[in-house]
Amino acid sequence: MSAAGHALALQGLTKRYGTFTAVDDVSLKVESGQFLTLLGPSGSGKTTILMCIAGFVAPTAGAVLLDGRDITALPPEKRDFGMVFQGYALFPHMTVAENVAFPLRVRRMGTAERAEKVRAALDLVQLDRFAERRPSQLSGGQQQRVALARALVFDPALLLLDEPLSALDKKLRAELQEELKALHRRVGRTFVNVTHDQEEALSLSDRVAILNHGKLVQEGAPTALYDRPRTRFVADFLGKSNFLHAAVQQGGAEAMQLAIGATPLVQRILPGAPHPAPGTKLLLSLRPEKIALLADGETADNMVEGRIATWSYLGAGFGLSVATQDLGMLRVTLPSWGAPIAPAEGLAIRLGWSASASVPVEEDAA
């Protein structure tokens, strides 16, 4: 399993059910060997896109290209894609080994070679000891790994995963995320994964595509999406965010002066970003962990005073809701280890963040 993965491209992919548009003009590129995650809330069209790639759903418009070749009309069995279904879809009347051998058997591979490949695939997912068991005799995590082995055993051009971890509990999910990531590195294939778990998307992927109502909202590397969300939806869906409605007071080359009520704010302008005219209303996204607690006399680009309205202990940190005069309620997370204060309701504190901590985002079209 050393051959490189294949590049996949979607061009204007659209799927309508009657008058309802499940996937709306989605164009995407996945480079060879990349791990792409389709992320979006329930009903945003993730499974539909994956099914169009796999060939189970015929798109209403648009094309699916594999290495530049149009495969939109190719039936699923001719595409040579490995697929892990939601719920795994293991064949209950076959053993683990027979399940993994199935794709080889339909390709009429000889018995000896088949046995060899099945063993290698089961080794890869560390299930060699379970070859003779039935799927019903395996745990959820083991079943998931059988599904992976079965999807990888025939050296597929592309591996498609539909919420492969959603049925597992949190701890096992984290463990298998690690395994999946390691596996991706080992086999070097192109992976397309579907999830509605934002942490999974951030930790696994080279690229993340965020979908809402069938539309592609933003696509990019996890850090880029997290730090520079383009719209309010992306900022909100990928992690948590405060949203601030500010008015531009004065422009500048690298930063602009804003204000919310009587509170002045400084916002850095990213290279290439527009320079809004004074008076423009801006929506800012500000991550709770980018806000710091200011000690007496300490200063920051942006500073506000407030009182702790509610707080909760999260283990690794404290989650605070801080009531402020002009900015309303601000969500703030602080590392709990070495926190300079003991949170208490009503406690007056000062908060600060740098000019590059917040980003202007667009309001989503309704």
Place this chain on the structure above:
Amino acid sequence: MAPAGQRQTGWWLLILPAFLLMTAFYVAPIAQVLAISFTEPQPGLGNYERLFTSESVQRVIGTTLRICTITTALALLLGYVLAYRIALAEARARRWWILVVLVPLWISVLVRAFAWVTLLRRQGLVNQALMESGLVAEPLQLVWNEFGIVVGMVHYMVPYAVLPMLASMREIDPRLLAAARGLGAPRQTVFARIFLPLSLPGLIAAGVLVFIFSLGFYITPAILGGGKTLMVAEWIGLQILDLIRWGLGTMMATVLVVTILATLAVFSRVVDLRRVFGSGA
């Protein structure tokens, strides 16, 4: 399918009241039938000896087994195709299909047998159509023989074949079929390697049900066989009601009951019998 002995016990408990009722109203008369078969006309195994010596007894058993086997095979084949069609249909279409399959069950078996006679007799619709299309010169003998009986019985049994098979097909996760195709299997392979094996329990259950039902058929063979082709039920009636040979009649009745119980016993080891009685789950 039923890994725990505990579940089995629960199931038996549920039918306990029915079982007691059966004991009072069925087991007692059946015991009497059994007794008569050993005592009339003289005490002894004389009646059972006929199983090995009498050509007419052997012929009726042979005919019955042959007709039942053919009926079962045809009903399973037709039923499987129907059940497959229904299982893969859209929800709305499926309701219509099930209705179409079930409607014959509400029509009297007598009416259906006579309807077949009307269709299949020498001047019937089928022969007329065949002659007009020039396929045959002479009307075919389609009724009052084994062919007629099989047609009538298959028609009667198809719904009974469809229901257990449909129940087991509906349990098959459609994602398995999609997964198989996604892994590179063409449609025929998906059917042969995934769908067929997974629907096998329903197929066997339907086979047992249809075969056992067919063994005891009375009205359909009596009407469509025209008295010339005898199956055991009619033969028993003939012995007891017309020829007053109680010993012989009850012997055959006993053989029939034992055959049915033996069939059930054998297949209960192979397949979950709850399916046979339509519990589906």
